[in-house]
Amino acid sequence: MSVKTLDVIRKRLEERPDELRRARENGLKVVGWVGYNVPEEIIHALGFIPVRIAIGGDDRLVEIGARYASSKTCVFIREIVGAFAENQDPYIQQTDILAFDATCLQNYRAAEVIEYFFKKDVVVLAVPRNFHLDEAKEYFAHEANEFTRLLEERAGAPLDSARLAESVALYNDIRKTLKSIYTFQASKDNVISWEEVYDLIQAGDLLDKREYLSLLTQTLDELKERQHHPVIASDDGDCRIFLSGSLIPRGDRKLIGIIRSVGGRIVGDDLWSGILPHLDLDIKEISPAGVALGYLNRTPHAALPYLDLESDRRLKKLQERLSEFKAQGVIYHTLRYCDPFTFKAKETKNVLAKSGIPLLEIHTEYAGSDYEAMKTRVEAFVEMIKIKSEIAEEQGVLVDA
Amino acid sequence: MSINGNYFAGVDVGSLAAKSVILKDGEIFATGLVPSGVNSVESGLNALNLALESAGLKQEDLTYIVGTGYGRVSAPYANKAVTEITCHAKGANYLHPTVRTIIDMGGQDCKAIRIDQDGAVVDFAMNDKCAAGTGRFLEVMAGVFKVELKDLGAIALSATDTVPMSSTCTVFAESETISLVARGEKPENILNGIHHSIANRIAGLFSRVGIESDVFFSGGVAKNSGMKSAIEQALKVTIVKPEIDPQLIGALGAAVIARNFSKKEGLWAA
Structure with missing residues (x-):
């Protein structure tokens, strides 16, 4: 599986920190953002360079972060705090302004800690808890305007409607192209893997957006040339795994590597560090409030409380995606002290069990000490699915006979 | 003795013991059990050789070997892991x-496993990475009371009371135990409390996967009568009596799977 454009993207990522440094020397400002509901189009339209700060997998940074944030904070947030404390990450080094949202309160806490200890210029976008109520939407529209005002102050210019429309169009094209590429990874005789697409999605967190769209388009063209009609089928002999739960940022590939090493094939995800934020974003009005409401109306983040399982859009979306990608099992990844996803593991398992989809929860952190125990669980889960498929196949043969 | 390719072996290398089972014509023919050393390849081979010796066989007489346990990743003698x-x-x-x-309690982990009528896994849960509720935990407690690990269950069953144990962390439980001894609590009552504390933790694992009769208890800790009794109380079930050493169940299963693989790969026809 070698898609040539991916090599170009890897090379461009290596060059990106230096590129950002030069851009800043020329007077541009970099906004590092962290969260799920940060309306990136607004940052982009104001002339800033948006860069998503999402790193993981380094237990040493988690320990450093714990000197500033509580040791009961999730490991992802502790690593972010640790990375700011150490200031060695090439993207963190290049940020002028930070934009956080308060979707998850631990995210909000990180903003406070980073502002207090490391004297960073931080802007926080408040997010309503009861996101589904009309009052909440009104509140969020107001907060989005305030968020924009704070960024306008830093940009030294007001937000221009025409530029916002351009940014929205650009981001819509990126999302559309990503969705098309995503279908290829899940198909029979795929020429691009889920892992490659996942890296590709995360490359977009860092690269220049126009160049990123061009590279995505090239990738899609290459895929179409090599595989004319991607067909997603369950009878390809693979153990088709869907990845759900807490985010898996760049730098953290422990679970993904284990799944691959024991013969599982990841065919989809609904991670907020993956494809999920790019789905169902419908911006109806070109204004800060319009963009923000588009974000809020997507599949909600698990940190936002919702108790009615029957109408839970997050669960509904998960079920739709499982069916679309013909997944045979869900590996539900929860990070230590990532309460929103950990608390929802049991109910998600119960809901999926009704449609015969098994779920394995993997609760982990960035230390390597649980590697073998994780591997045993994942391997047993893959064995379980394979045996189930073999039995179903044998019974199918008997029925056919 | 006819060497006709009908011998299948399972080798289970755990953190505390390595076990092997050889099947002949679908029946248990020989077994081996040795303490695990640092080298898991060596431990597995020692267990396998012990069974081979008692059966009067050589390794080349075996049609298929399946390796399991944490040592399965380094089992060059096995056809499959x-x-x-x-x-x-x-x-x-x-x-x-x-x-x-199935409740499987081994040296370093504890598992709750649900299976169907064919012995296929339907669901499972494992304890987190700490040693609470494992053979290692009980080993530490036996050390605190300076008694043999094998006697721990019987001592717990002789208790007249249950002293609650609040710590599940092995290190904290050890200091809590020492405090309880200093307070004048009887060792058998403390040990009874320890067994019930582990059993309650196991009940938590089963809240994730559910329980359906019949219930089987495997692994080295299954030899502990006090643990069996505490689990029966915590889960409100009766555990079926194993015909063989419960520590050999993993190796037995591996041997059964070896037989199935062999058949599937055309190496053996029943």
């Missing part, structure tokens, strides 16, 4: 086809 979760399921099903739930 399968996880202990799948193997315990097959092993328990081989002995008791009516078993639907």
